[in-house]
Amino acid sequence: MRGGRVHVIGAGPAGLTAALRLARAGREAVVLEARDRVGGIACTENHGGYHFDMGGHRFFTKYDEVEEVWRDLLGEDLLVRSRLSRIYYGGRFFDYPLKPLNAFLGMNPWNSLLILLSYMHRRLRPHPREENFAQWVSNRFGDRLFRTFFKTYTEKVWGIPCTELRAEWAAQRIRDLSLKTALLSMFRDTGRRVRTLVDRFHYPRRGPGMLWEAARRRVEGQGGQVLLNHPVKRIKRNGNRLTSLVVDAPGGEEEIGVEELISTMPVTELVRRLDPPPPAPVLAAAEGLRFRSFLTVCLIVDRDRLFPDQWIYVHDPEVRMGRIQNYKNWSPHMVPDPGRTGLGLEYFCDRGDELWSMSDADLVALGRDELDRMGLVRSAEVLEGRVFRVPAAYPVYDGGYARRLAVIRNWLAGLAGFQTIGRSGLFRYNNMDHSMVTAFYAVDRLAGRERDVWSVNEEREYHEERTRGDGGEEESRLGEALELVFKRVDRVSLGLSLGIILGLLLLLATLVLVVQGGGPAAPVVGLLAQFLPGYSVSWSGAVIGLAYGLLFGYLLGWFAAFLRNAAVFLPLVLVKSQARRAHMRRFLEYM
Amino acid sequence: MQERRVEKGEEGDGHRIPSRLFRMNALVNGIVGGVLGGVGLLVVTLWLVIKGGPNVGAHLRLLANFFPGYSVTWTGSLLGLLYGFAAGFLLAYAASRLYNFFLGLRKRGGE
Numbered sequence: 001m002r003g004g005r006v007h008v009i010g011a012g013p014a015g016l017t018a019a020l021r022l023a024r025a026g027r028e029a030v031v032l033e034a035r036d037r038v039g040g041i042a043c044t045e046n047h048g049g050y051h052f053d054m055g056g057h058r059f060f061t062k063y064d065e066v067e068e069v070w071r072d073l074l075g076e077d078l079l080v081r082s083r084l085s086r087i088y089y090g091g092r093f094f095d096y097p098l099k100p101l102n103a104f105l106g107m108n109p110w111n112s113l114l115i116l117l118s119y120m121h122r123r124l125r126p127h128p129r130e131e132n133f134a135q136w137v138s139n140r141f142g143d144r145l146f147r148t149f150f151k152t153y154t155e156k157v158w159g160i161p162c163t164e165l166r167a168e169w170a171a172q173r174i175r176d177l178s179l180k181t182a183l184l185s186m187f188r189d190t191g192r193r194v195r196t197l198v199d200r201f202h203y204p205r206r207g208p209g210m211l212w213e214a215a216r217r218r219v220e221g222q223g224g225q226v227l228l229n230h231p232v233k234r235i236k237r238n239g240n241r242l243t244s245l246v247v248d249a250p251g252g253e254e255e256i257g258v259e260e261l262i263s264t265m266p267v268t269e270l271v272r273r274l275d276p277p278p279p280a281p282v283l284a285a286a287e288g289l290r291f292r293s294f295l296t297v298c299l300i301v302d303r304d305r306l307f308p309d310q311w312i313y314v315h316d317p318e319v320r321m322g323r324i325q326n327y328k329n330w331s332p333h334m335v336p337d338p339g340r341t342g343l344g345l346e347y348f349c350d351r352g353d354e355l356w357s358m359s360d361a362d363l364v365a366l367g368r369d370e371l372d373r374m375g376l377v378r379s380a381e382v383l384e385g386r387v388f389r390v391p392a393a394y395p396v397y398d399g400g401y402a403r404r405l406a407v408i409r410n411w412l413a414g415l416a417g418f419q420t421i422g423r424s425g426l427f428r429y430n431n432m433d434h435s436m437v438t439a440f441y442a443v444d445r446l447a448g449r450e451r452d453v454w455s456v457n458e459e460r461e462y463h464e465e466r467t468r469g470d471g472g473e474e475e476s477r478l479g480e481a482l483e484l485v486f487k488r489v490d491r492v493s494l495g496l497s498l499g500i501i502l503g504l505l506l507l508l509a510t511l512v513l514v515v516q517g518g519g520p521a522a523p524v525v526g527l528l529a530q531f532l533p534g535y536s537v538s539w540s541g542a543v544i545g546l547a548y549g550l551l552f553g554y555l556l557g558w559f560a561a562f563l564r565n566a567a568v569f570l571p572l573v574l575v576k577s578q579a580r581r582a583h584m585r586r587f588l589e590y591m
Numbered sequence: 592m593q594e595r596r597v598e599k600g601e602e603g604d605g606h607r608i609p610s611r612l613f614r615m616n617a618l619v620n621g622i623v624g625g626v627l628g629g630v631g632l633l634v635v636t637l638w639l640v641i642k643g644g645p646n647v648g649a650h651l652r653l654l655a656n657f658f659p660g661y662s663v664t665w666t667g668s669l670l671g672l673l674y675g676f677a678a679g680f681l682l683a684y685a686a687s688r689l690y691n692f693f694l695g696l697r698k699r700g701g702e
Contacts, residue, residue: 493694496693498686501689516656
């Protein structure tokens with residue numbers, strides 16, 4: 001790897017991971033962080049010894065390298081937790097991920113009947129094209145279940161109607177387990193399959209911020225710098241080469257020369273801060289991309305136990321909050337006093353909108369009131385509250401996002417010595433581990449290795465079912481073999497071919513006997529007349545035999561092909577059905 | 592074996608049941624048919640010879656009408672092996688070629 005200093009914008013998971021990797025490779029990393037703490041959108045806020053994880057971060061990954069980083073930095077502080085989370089709707093709790101049967105049975109009988117009828121209606125008359133999220137879900141669950149359990153929560157999170165959310169957002173979440181993968185799993189050594197953290201996950205003793213504080217110390221211990229309160233205001237460039245960063249440092253504005261830059265700031269902000277600005281279409285594309293933000297009303301409640309869940313999804317349209325975090329259930333070390341509970345009420349909003357702009361006192365009052373109305377916490381039990389705002393937390397996959405992102409991506413690809421990574425930097429709904437992997441790739445690229453940061457979180461494997469080790473070649477060969485095994489035999493072609501063969505066989509056999517003048521075989525062959533009326537060992541019988549042979553050969557071939565295909569495909573249909581259920585569970589997991 | 596896509600697969604939920612059509616390998620099928628035919632006739636003939644009796648293979652020996660020189664004897668069984676192989680090979684080979692021919696016709700017709 002070439003020497004020299006690399007500047008990294010942002011001390012979130014991607015930025016600090018990049019710095020860690022750079023330090024390990026012997027390069028000096030200078031991380032510029034706008035805020036006064038590290039962790040980015042995976043930070044942990046602290047108020048009076050109570051730790052509040054912004055967003056709630058389960059630690060699970062299919063990437064061994066990522067897990068190694070976690071273990072290396074946290075050691076014994078990486079706890080294993082059993083997971084419980086449910087959905088709150090209409091004063092009741094439902095399983096999470098949502099199980100349609102559980103939702104169906106949890107409703108009153110009239111509602112259940114309507115849900116069932118609506119489901120049947122959509123199965124019979126699905127939306128012919130699934131262009132948006134509403135159509136996608138309705139086709140699978142029926143309109144009524146969609147409106148009850150999906151619409152409200154999804155619109156709370158994304159702030160746009162479900163009809164404006166691309167179906168690919170849902171498809172992206174469930175795309176993994178292809179039928180081929182499901183079939184391959186039947187042939188794999190099941191001992192190698194690792195059922196990971198669906199029901200259990202890792203979590204740092206005092207929240208994810210602990211991990212990133214450790215990362216910061218490691219970077220600094222290895223000669224790197226992590227400069228807090230250093231927001232990058234402008235990124236100067238000369239043509240396609242970045243020349244310097246203008247930073248609003250605590251001591252005043254500073255201009256820092258750069259040779260190589262890795263940015264994790266929202267890609268929209270990045271484009272706006274370039275000096276001179278990029279071409280108008282790139283700026284316009286950035287203007288069209290939208291991030292969703294959220295704020296967390298953190299409450300300290302004077303009760304030792306409230307509910308067993310780590311978090312609750314609030315699908316109920318009567319309240320504005322989207323999720324409730326119970327930090328004590330993430331880790332008991334998140335609260336200093338075991339007799340009290342720290343809650344985080346998450347409200348999804350847009351920067352500058354009504355919720356975002358409300359005063360902290362009003363937001364705390366809103367949270368107390370909603371909790372009281374839901375019957376979870378009495379208002380008088382709330383001791384105090386704080387509000388933390390998290391801007392640009394989720395990239396919004398609306399109708400035009402893919403086209404706009406492509407414009408930006410293509411233009412950024414032309415900048416020398418520059419890479420954008422992380423969730424916000426790539427405008428991709430990455431988990432923390434994905435963001436870390438984009439950092440690995442970025443540092444690899446600096447070392448001259450071929451890597452595509454945009455490919456992360458695009459692959460078909462899924463984090464909840466993983467195979468350790470490299471089984472790629474084996475899978476590829478198995479896949480080819482399966483393609484051969486599961487090819488269909490064409491019924492008509494086999495029928496015709498066997499018909500012709502059998503017809504000709506009868507014709508020739510009869511003609512041979514006729515030419516020979518009968519002989520001892522003729523009476524025996526003639527017995528076929530018992531099954532083939534009109535047949536005889538004669539010239540005309542030969543023609544009739546040809547016709548019979550064609551007919552029975554065709555039927556024989558057609559049914560043989562049909563039975564063979566059925567024998568092969570019935571198990572396949574079962575596997576497909578299982579795969580579909582697995583996909584659906586995965587999708588619901590992300591709701 | 593080669594493969595030909597004749598129809599689109601069943602699509603849905605991102606899964607697709609493989610629907611490529613099976614194209615036969617005529618030579619392999621011919622050899623399989625030949626072995627089955629040859630060994631089959633050999634075994635059947637030998638079985639009757641070993642079993643013995645007053646009128647050994649009264650019906651089977653009628654095959655001599657189609658396979659000159661064949662008889663239900665030790666030497667006839669070897670000849671039967673050759674005839675059976677040849678007939679089985681030809682039938683299976685021809686059936687496979689015909690199947691592939693019709694498959695091709697249907698594919699062209701479907702495009």
